[in-house]
Amino acid sequence: MNVAHKVLQHTPAIIWKLVFLVLDVVNFWFTRILSLARHSSTRKLRRSLSKCKTFEEYEPIATQLDAASGYDIWRQNFASRRYDYKLIHERLLGLRKARMAGDFKRIVSLLRSGLLRNFGGISSKRLYNKSYIGTKILIEEYISEVLECLKFVSEMELPDNTLEMVTFYQAKLDFFHEAKQTIGTTALILQGGTLFGLCHIGVIKALYEHDLLPNVIAGSSIGAAVGAMVCSLGPKELEIHLNNLVDLLPPPEKIHNASHASPTTTSNVIESVLRRGFSQDTLIFLDYVKELLGDLTFEEAYLKANRILNIVVYPTDHSFPTLLNYLSSPNITIMSAVNCSLGYNILGRDVQPHIKTEGGKIIPYSILHRKCQFMTPYHARTLTNPGQDGKDGIVSPYTRLTELFNVNHFMVSLARPYFAPLIGIDFRHSNSKWSLMKTIDRLISLEFRHRVELLDRFGLLFSFFKWAVTDETAPLYAGNQIPIVPEMKTLFKDFRRIFDVDKYDTNIPYWIMVGEQSVWPLYPLLQTRCAIEFTLDDYYNMYRKNEKVV
Numbered sequence: 001m002n003v004a005h006k007v008l009q010h011t012p013a014i015i016w017k018l019v020f021l022v023l024d025v026v027n028f029w030f031t032r033i034l035s036l037a038r039h040s041s042t043r044k045l046r047r048s049l050s051k052c053k054t055f056e057e058y059e060p061i062a063t064q065l066d067a068a069s070g071y072d073i074w075r076q077n078f079a080s081r082r083y084d085y086k087l088i089h090e091r092l093l094g095l096r097k098a099r100m101a102g103d104f105k106r107i108v109s110l111l112r113s114g115l116l117r118n119f120g121g122i123s124s125k126r127l128y129n130k131s132y133i134g135t136k137i138l139i140e141e142y143i144s145e146v147l148e149c150l151k152f153v154s155e156m157e158l159p160d161n162t163l164e165m166v167t168f169y170q171a172k173l174d175f176f177h178e179a180k181q182t183i184g185t186t187a188l189i190l191q192g193g194t195l196f197g198l199c200h201i202g203v204i205k206a207l208y209e210h211d212l213l214p215n216v217i218a219g220s221s222i223g224a225a226v227g228a229m230v231c232s233l234g235p236k237e238l239e240i241h242l243n244n245l246v247d248l249l250p251p252p253e254k255i256h257n258a259s260h261a262s263p264t265t266t267s268n269v270i271e272s273v274l275r276r277g278f279s280q281d282t283l284i285f286l287d288y289v290k291e292l293l294g295d296l297t298f299e300e301a302y303l304k305a306n307r308i309l310n311i312v313v314y315p316t317d318h319s320f321p322t323l324l325n326y327l328s329s330p331n332i333t334i335m336s337a338v339n340c341s342l343g344y345n346i347l348g349r350d351v352q353p354h355i356k357t358e359g360g361k362i363i364p365y366s367i368l369h370r371k372c373q374f375m376t377p378y379h380a381r382t383l384t385n386p387g388q389d390g391k392d393g394i395v396s397p398y399t400r401l402t403e404l405f406n407v408n409h410f411m412v413s414l415a416r417p418y419f420a421p422l423i424g425i426d427f428r429h430s431n432s433k434w435s436l437m438k439t440i441d442r443l444i445s446l447e448f449r450h451r452v453e454l455l456d457r458f459g460l461l462f463s464f465f466k467w468a469v470t471d472e473t474a475p476l477y478a479g480n481q482i483p484i485v486p487e488m489k490t491l492f493k494d495f496r497r498i499f500d501v502d503k504y505d506t507n508i509p510y511w512i513m514v515g516e517q518s519v520w521p522l523y524p525l526l527q528t529r530c531a532i533e534f535t536l537d538d539y540y541n542m543y544r545k546n547e548k549v550v
Helices: 003-010 013-038 042-050 055-067 071-076 085-101 104-112 139-156 164-183 199-209 220-231 236-242 251-259 266-276 280-293 300-305 334-344 378-381 396-403 436-455 463-469 490-491 494-500 505-545
Strands: 185-191 218-219 308-314 354-356 363-365 409-413 479-486
Touching: 042 220, 055 071, 055 378, 055 505, 085 139, 085 199, 104 139, 104 164, 139 164, 139 220, 139 505, 164 505, 185 199, 185 220, 199 220, 199 409, 199 505, 218 220, 218 396, 220 280, 220 308, 220 334, 251 363, 280 334, 280 505, 300 308, 300 334, 300 354, 308 334, 308 396, 396 409, 479 505, 494 505
Parallel strands: 185 218, 185 409, 218 308, 409 479
Antiparallel strands: 354 363
16 A cells, blocks of 8 residues: 555656546547447348348348448358369359250269269358358359259250150159159258247248248157148148138137137146146147147148158157158057157146047057057156167167158257257357357357256256256257257247237247248258259159159
């Protein structure tokens, strides 16, 4: 204190004036820079982007944000160490030259050797977390040219009607079949997410509007109910349900009078959320799906909608299949499978699968008269002996998808906003251009995820937290998957909506919108990975249906 007092007394006034001058200048520029950062054009555009309610609003703002951030220049410069741009450019020119010359054999030859989902590294995740509206223009032009070449192959005809026409037709059919097998199949996984499960509907809607909805759909819990609705409706019916779901739900008085209806008081809603993990909105949707499906079976739904529905269940009897579809269980009713996927722990009553006989009678499905219960993913993991055979003890039901339907690529919809910090790190746009900040964000996220996995492995997670983060055994972080997760802000900003009573007419459209918003930033990557596959599917199915005509 004495030293400080002496310094203050003997310091010349001119020194203090200089100190105050320096502090004043520093304060001025600090305030100015902070103000510019807060009111910068990019910051305003990001705020506007987060408020968009439709993709038509999102797209022009994202384009402006790219221009303001300089990412439009990055897109035009096709050079990058993230992919083999020389190979892509060479292949693009080769395909375009062959198509303009009408060289059918050359096009087929080039396509056969390049129809891979990650040809030349074009699916690298780092190519899709910079621009808000796309990726390298070279990649977009390459995908467009491949689609044009596939169209050319489909429309190519012999100049004269000869006996070779049948052979030529069969050659095109064989090409589309072999190319389809080579590139593989994409499956959409709708994983759990009881409280926020209605976000799955928004994911479906966003994918459907851009022709990116896979034909293979698998789900569990609420995801199973959403998948069941989608796979049991024709194209026109599906479009009506995605755009006007609330108008199709039963009127409020019917919901209140139904014996199986959802809770209608605040205390009952809170109890349902805390004990069962279901909001009133979710239960109302489940009631509607039950009424919509009736006694429809897996086989009947496949013949009606031409989509492959897979429902994941967790039986206590290992002789019962864990993945139900039109191949493994064609005569089981879909609604009974949905109830089994929800599990007895959620519904509070015993659930059993039912089958439809040839005469149309519905009877319980039994396995040699043995008792079999169906659990939620959380209870299934809790009761499983970890470390069995050096693994978790649970074989992923989604492994069966790869065997049955040639699935090698997954879109994984996780209707749980608290997963956002844990996964999809490489897919998210970073507000900072500094690579160091992006690296730190990635390290923190990976470290947190690693700690959670260790706590789960040693049985040290709290029961509620384990219920929240435990889900199916699909490999969530593998490179062949695209995770779709709502933003974390949804959890904090609108958590109260879960406890609302009789506001489903506003809440359900809101959750659908949240699901849509989670897909918009992923459109460029989805287009690159899936557009060629889905186009091949369309051409192959068209030729296969017309095979007998020729």
